[in-house]
Amino acid sequence: MAYHDKVYVSMDADNDLRYYRLMQAWKQNDNIPFNFRDAHDINMIYDKSEESIKEGLKERFRHTKVFVLLVGNHTKFLYKYVRWEIEQAIKREIPCIVVNINGKKCCDNELCPALMRDHLAIHIPFGAKIMQYTLENWPASYERHKKEGAVGPYYYKDEVYEGLGL
Numbered sequence: 001m002a003y004h005d006k007v008y009v010s011m012d013a014d015n016d017l018r019y020y021r022l023m024q025a026w027k028q029n030d031n032i033p034f035n036f037r038d039a040h041d042i043n044m045i046y047d048k049s050e051e052s053i054k055e056g057l058k059e060r061f062r063h064t065k066v067f068v069l070l071v072g073n074h075t076k077f078l079y080k081y082v083r084w085e086i087e088q089a090i091k092r093e094i095p096c097i098v099v100n101i102n103g104k105k106c107c108d109n110e111l112c113p114a115l116m117r118d119h120l121a122i123h124i125p126f127g128a129k130i131m132q133y134t135l136e137n138w139p140a141s142y143e144r145h146k147k148e149g150a151v152g153p154y155y156y157k158d159e160v161y162e163g164l165g166l
Helices: 017-028 050-061 079-091 128-147 158-163
Strands: 006-010 064-071 096-100 121-125
Touching: 006 050, 006 079, 050 079, 064 079, 064 128, 079 096, 096 128, 121 128, 128 158
Parallel strands: 006 064, 064 096, 096 121
Antiparallel strands: none
C-alpha cells in the first residue's frame, strides 16, 4: 500500500530549478520552520526514454498528497513533462498549490498554464512561511471546496499574510 504523504514539485527545471533547491535548503535549515516530504526522494529506475521517465514519475504520484507547481516565466510553454504532470495531478484529484515565483498573490493569467487557471487550486507567492501554511492548510480546504463543486483559482486574503507577518 502506498502512503500518500509526499509533496510533488513541478517546475521549469531549465530556468526555475534554483527555487526548488531553495525549498530543499529551507527544509534543511533549523532556523526556518519549513518542511515537506519530497516525492522526488523516491528514486526512479528508468532509461532515458520519455515513456520510461513518465512511468517513474507515476510512481512518485502514487505517493503524493499535494502537487506544487512553481510558475516562472516559461512554465506555461512546457508540454512534455510539466503539462503532463499537471494532467496527472488533476486526474488523480491531488490538491494543487500554484506558487508564483514573481511574488503575485493570486492567479497570474499571463504566466500560469491554462490547465491550472481553471482548475481548483490555491495561488500563492514564493516564500517559506506562506508555502508552509498552505501545505498544512490547503489539502483540507481543497476537499471542502471540491465537495461543494468549486472550480477555478483560489487565493488567500490579506489577513492570512498579515497573520503570518508577511
